[in-house]
Amino acid sequence: MAVAATNWAGTIVFRAERCHEPRSTAELQRIVAGSRSLRVLGSGHSFNDIADTTGDLVSVASLPRAVELDARAGAVTVSAGTRYGELAQVLDRAGFALHNLGSLPHISVAGACATGTHGSGVGNGSLATAVRAVELVTADGALVTVDRGAPQFPGSVVALGALGVVTRLTLDVVPAFEVRQWVYEGLPTAVLRDRFDEVMAAAYSVSLFTTWRTDRIDQVWLKQRGGPDAPADWHGAVLSDGPRHPVPGCPPEPCTRQLGVPGRWHDRLPHFRLDFTPSSGDELQSEYFVARADAVAAFDALDAVRERIAPALQISEIRTVAADALWLSPAYGRDSVAFHFTWHPDPVAVADAVGAVEQALSAFGARPHWGKVFTTAPETVRARYPRWDDFRALLAESDPAGTFRNAFVARFFPAP
The missing domain is CATH 3.30.70.2520 (Alpha-Beta Plaits)
Structure with missing residues (x-):
């Protein structure tokens, strides 16, 4: 049940009242539905208070690990807490790859995508651009999937953990190289x-x-x-x-x-x-x-x-x-x-x-x-994102009670 008390660098001490490490999606759903304030901890590779909370802190590291490859569709569905280095080894053995990786293979898939983490290359998008579907637990404990093509999809991938607890993601894959x-x-x-x-x-x-x-x-x-x-x-x-x-x-x-x-x-x-x-x-x-x-x-x-x-x-x-x-x-x-x-x-x-x-x-x-x-x-950051108001509206619709709204989210997306 216990999780790390600090971020990866030891520079942020989490103030959570309770820490959870659910071992099933059903257990996670019960925790979320019963919480008034909750944030998610991935691999902890952050350097600010984006994951901090005074309520419930949930780690997805112990959710059942899954790497489900659909070779015909050119896609893989992976559990949120899986590290990129672990996913890559499974894909490579099957003859597939991701389009790019970050400088660290230690980071979790969900955490990296949620914050816009990236590798390099003039033709390579961030890691989040490989996402074609997101499965997450919403504030009422429901399990929903948002697919590429859905109107809310562009706001649901790099979402800062503000829309729910991501449990699985489906990613594009390419032939191994x-x-x-x-x-x-x-x-x-x-x-x-x-x-x-x-x-x-x-x-x-x-x-x-x-x-x-x-x-x-x-x-x-x-x-x-x-x-x-x-x-x-x-x-x-x-x-x-x-x-x-x-x-x-x-x-x-x-x-x-x-x-x-x-x-x-x-x-x-x-x-x-x-x-x-x-x-x-x-x-x-x-x-x-x-x-x-x-x-x-x-x-x-x-x-x-x-x-x-x-x-x-x-x-x-x-x-x-x-x-x-x-x-x-x-x-x-x-x-x-x-x-x-x-x-x-x-x-x-x-x-x-x-x-x-x-x-x-x-x-x-x-x-x-x-x-x-x-x-x-x-206010300066807000002015640099053309779809800022669209995300704020999506946030208000998806989490009206502010279950996933911590101090970080509130600073940048104040409640209506």
Whole structure:
């Protein structure tokens, strides 16, 4: 019955009056129907109070695990608490894959989709874009399914846990594939400015890592489906001579295989291995999405405040995300570039750095990642989502009593 008392990083202590870990959907339905205030905990990989509650906190980790593949339909139905790394192994054995994965295979399917979590690639949408159906328990304890094509579907995928407890999702799958991964070091930022689109389209998935301390991008991670071997010199960057960790000073063992060694899609698309502690472990995170057309200008704006960013920073990652039509997706309606920041666990230094980042990106309509540290005012965030009022109406209709409305949801979607 007990669940973790903190989020993944230990930076949020949940204030729940009661913690539940139901072992069946029927048990979950009874808990939800009997609760006046309830939030759901996935893998706990969040850095703000999105999952916090003073009422009931429910973990879906012990619901019956299911991975039901429909090869003919090109779809898989999976239990909400399943981690991506676990799902990927089952799919791969059957000859199938997901279109993309996030940098961490440790995160739960439902939690990642609910917050707009993503990988990289100019043609790759966020993880939520693979969803074709959502099964959830609503505030009255009913079990409902919302399919792609339903009017409320675009508001029911990236929904912040505000519409109910997701129990299962049906995802699109594709044929399994292999990926080769290379790391380059020292890409001149002048080249990035001149050839940003070319650099980011150089592979199936591309990630840039920078400490914002020099005029070079520290590392470029290229994840390529097929193709020739990587050249030793690429746009002025040099091919690494061994495996690398994106965070300076960290050993590379937790990272997925590099040096162009072919591997299965799920062993290369994430940056980190499922059997290791992800990232640096002791950290805070922020992330902001801007239109890809503004990428270079946004990069320059951040570079201008590097002296305020660098002291709090472990590493920053720059990725691309294709546009989608999900109402609360940070990539809604625009091909996007996501600027990610992994901070030292120093709240004072991080607060100053986050303020500098948000001020620098304000001119570009930056949308913060829902599950990470940000201080953008609710009215400012609201203005950056064209379908905000539609989601608020859906929320009022789906949960009129506010069962799933915690302080986080109330800040951004105040009750009518």
